[in-house]
Amino acid sequence: MTDINTLKTELTGMVEAANDLDALESARVAALGKKGKITGLMAGLGKMAPDERKATGQALNELKNEIATLLERQEKALKKQAMEERLSTERFDVTLPVRPEPAGHIHPISQTVEEMLAIFASMGFEVREGPDIEDDFHNFTALNFPPGHPAREMQDTFFLPEDPTEEGERAKKLLRTHTSAVQIHTMMNEEPPHKIVCFGRTYRSDYDMTHTPMFHQIEGLVIDKQTHMGHLKGCLMDFARTFFDIDDLPVRFRPSFFPFTEPSAEMDIGCSRKDGGLKIGAGDDWLEILGCGMVHPNVLKNCGLDPDEYQGFAFGMGIERVAMLKYGIPDLRTFFESDTRWLNHYGFSPLDRPNRATGEK
Ligand code: DAH
Numbered sequence: 001m002t003d004i005n006t007l008k009t010e011l012t013g014m015v016e017a018a019n020d021l022d023a024l025e026s027a028r029v030a031a032l033g034k035k036g037k038i039t040g041l042m043a044g045l046g047k048m049a050p051d052e053r054k055a056t057g058q059a060l061n062e063l064k065n066e067i068a069t070l071l072e073r074q075e076k077a078l079k080k081q082a083m084e085e086r087l088s089t090e091r092f093d094v095t096l097p098v099r100p101e102p103a104g105h106i107h108p109i110s111q112t113v114e115e116m117l118a119i120f121a122s123m124g125f126e127v128r129e130g131p132d133i134e135d136d137f138h139n140f141t142a143l144n145f146p147p148g149h150p151a152r153e154m155q156d157t158f159f160l161p162e163d164p165t166e167e168g169e170r171a172k173k174l175l176r177t178h179t180s181a182v183q184i185h186t187m188m189n190e191e192p193p194h195k196i197v198c199f200g201r202t203y204r205s206d207y208d209m210t211h212t213p214m215f216h217q218i219e220g221l222v223i224d225k226q227t228h229m230g231h232l233k234g235c236l237m238d239f240a241r242t243f244f245d246i247d248d249l250p251v252r253f254r255p256s257f258f259p260f261t262e263p264s265a266e267m268d269i270g271c272s273r274k275d276g277g278l279k280i281g282a283g284d285d286w287l288e289i290l291g292c293g294m295v296h297p298n299v300l301k302n303c304g305l306d307p308d309e310y311q312g313f314a315f316g317m318g319i320e321r322v323a324m325l326k327y328g329i330p331d332l333r334t335f336f337e338s339d340t341r342w343l344n345h346y347g348f349s350p351l352d353r354p355n356r357a358t359g360e361k
Contacts, residue, residue, distance in 0.1 A: 004059050007037055008066070015070050021078055024071065031067050038064050105347025109216055109335060112323040113199050116218055119242050120197045123235065125220065128198040130182035133160065136172035138181040142302040143260040151177065158203050158213075175203035179219035180260060180316055183295075186221060187303035192310055193224040199319065210332055216319035223295065223305070223312035229263070232292055232313035240269055240289065244326060246281050253292075261293025261314060280325060287325065290317035 011031045018024035031038050042060055045053050117127060130138075140152055151157070160173040182198040199218040207213060222231065233253060241249045250270030258264045267290050272283025280287070292315035297307035320332050327346060329335075334342050 004041075004056070004063060007041075008063055011037065011063075011067050012070060015067065015074050018074060018078070021075070021082075024074055024078060028071050031071075032064065038067065104350060105343045106350055106352070107335075107343065108323045108327055108329065108346050108348070109319055111348045111352075112319055112326070113216070113218070115243060116199070116239075116319070117197065119239055120220065123238070125195050125197045128182055128186055128196045129200065130176070130179070130185050130198060132176060132201055132203070133173055134176040134181045135163075135166070136169035136174065138184045139174060139176050139178070141169050142184040142299065143180055144296050144298045144302070145259045149259065156204055156206070158205060177204050178202050178316060179217040180314070182219055183221045183260075183299070183314060184303060187223065187300070187305060192305060193222075194312070195222050195224075196220070207333075210321075212320075212332055212336060214336070215332075218317050218319055220315045221295070221312065222314075223300075223310055225310060227312040229294060229313070232294070232315070235313075236267055236290065236292060236315060240267070243322070244269065244280055248282060249280070250282055252286065254288075256291060256293075258291055258293055260296050260299050261291075262296045264291070264293035266291050267315075278325075278328075289322055289325070290315055292316070 011027070014027040014030060015024070018027050030036055033039065038060060042057075042064075045057050045060070048056060121127075136152075139157075140149070145152060157177050158175040160175070162171045163173050164171070179198055179200055179202060182196075182200075186194055186196055186198075197218060197220045199216065201214055202217045203214050204211070205213060220235075222235070237251050240251055241247060252268050253265040254268060256264045256266040266288050268286035268288050269280060270282050271278055271280050271285050271287050273279075273285055278287075292313060295312050295314050300307045300310055320335055323329065323335075324332065329346055
């Protein structure tokens with residue numbers, strides 16, 4: 001019996017000294033495992049005289065139960081202690097950004113479109129969309145392009161196979177050469193007044209430093225009963241000054257020609273050129289940034305509007321061109337090369353917000 005008491009002291013000491021789960025497992029194996037001390041003594045019971053076997057067996061069973069209970073208690077205590085330790089040492093700083101360095105960049109085209117839409121939205125314009133695949137009617141005829149107009153030629157326009165389900169000029173499918181086609185959809189499908197902008201891809205067969213077969217335009221249309229050239233000028237001057245973030249940016253309107261506007265104009269903004277550099281703002285030079293004009297009465301008629309009742313203005317702008325001017329990007333073709341080095345340099349952080357058009361400042 002004294003053996004058993006000594007063993008109890010020894011095993012209890014071992015279990016209580018275990019200060020982590022690994023040590024506790026070793027203690028369990030040493031006591032109750034296949035080759036453990038208690039197991040070993042129990043295996044020897046068979047060789048004992050019946051009386052001795054009974055007493056020793058009972059004592060060993062008791063010891064076994066006590067040690068098992070002790071192991072369980074110790075395990076619980078160790079687990080609790082481990083959890084408390086984790087809770088007090090592991091901390092999350094919820095003020096840290098999810099990723100310290102955002103991996104992607106916003107393409108300058110997307111950024112520029114966002115900025116433009118924010119400005120026009122603040123002036124009360126709504127956004128419309130139109131299809132990239134247009135027909136001859138929406139892209140040319142309704143916009144008052146005469147039959148032999150050079151812009152309709154094969155070398156400029158990407159024509160698609162005729163659509164057998166349509167007739168005449170509606171069967172002649174093409175990739176839109178400008179976003180002006182969206183004016184036609186809007187005027188034919190919605191009730192005036194109109195105050196809309198649309199943006200998107202446009203296509204022309206051309207490729208050099210300043211032309212790519214696909215590029216982007218933004219188009220505006222304002223139609224109401226009293227809308228006049230003064231509104232056009234005010235709207236586009238405000239736009240340019242906000243977009244380039246220069247309060248005294250000089251602008252001028254030069255007479256021009258488009259089949260769908262009368263009168264037509266191009267808008268220039270002031271700039272200066274020094275030592276091969278270009279600076280936008282007051283200076284002694286000018287840069288063209290957009291085409292505009294009062295919507296031609298024929299266009300209104302083609303869309304079912306009475307030119308004696310309704311009038312208004314329209315404008316169209318190349319998005320790459322103004323993005324290049326605003327952000328100093330020298331070559332148009334690089335916009336579409338999908339070069340991540342270029343994008344890392346000229347792109348924008350996803351966390352950036354468009355400029356002051358959003359109402360800041
Ligand atoms: N559609 C013209 C182009 O692609 C741009 C344009 C000029 C649009 C004058 C207009 C406008 O709405 O009034 O070059």
